[in-house]
Amino acid sequence: MDRRRFGLALVAAPVAAVPAMAADATLEANKKVVLDFYEKALNQRDFEAAAKHFGDRYIQHNPTAPDGIEGFRRFLAFLKERNPNGRNEIKRVLADGDLVALHVHSRREPADRGLAIVDIFRLEAGKIVEHWDVIQPVPETAANSNGMF
Template identity: 40%
Template sequence: MPSGASTAESKRIATVLFDEVTKERDVTSFDRYAADPLHQHNPQSYDGIAAAKEQFTSAFAANPDLSISVKRVIADGEYVAFHHHFKSSPEDRGAAVIDIFRVRAGKVVEHWDVIQPVPEKSANDNTMF
């Protein structure tokens, strides 16, 4: 653990940021819990706190019924992963998403995501969640 951050502290910081942004729609949480530049690994996202705030503000404005239902949180040292069901509206099947955050010196410094649409039909009876 190069940053010296404990798993518990990394999980706390990432969870507060994730919950404040996704549940409370408080994009100013990036100012408190992320370092600038916030390094994005999604090729459709720009680096930086201002870009992250704009991306979420635009998404909330375009999709007022957007919902994110966290299914599990996994933390190990400075890495914290959220597995969640992302839906742009109640009738949307949505996507299974894993967001991964890296926490250093008390701030989120990096973000990755993996997104898989929820299909209409599945080859098995298991859910994606």
């Protein structure tokens, strides 16, 4: 490789890293939004504190939960009344593009075996606009010793 082409390669390398760094920053920012939302909403049961993270709409894919931001308010009120001691422990956080997924151990009461949940949130411009989840009870016994978390 002659010196001119080698010099161009050195100049181009840092420029190519800029979009990757911006993408990484967005993924980290999205994770922070979802983590704060989850703590405020599902652990503190504080709709007003969590609501700042909603976009202009909230599309709900869980068939047992009402759609929309007001639907989420009602869902949270239901949880607060029905399971006042409920607690959710986030085990893993994953982000890809505009999606953030949480692997969660949810308990209605501290002594419960609880539920294994994967919550998936889609964000637009740093705001939560869509949600999916998969929920599975933690069994008393398992066919393997790997654990769910």
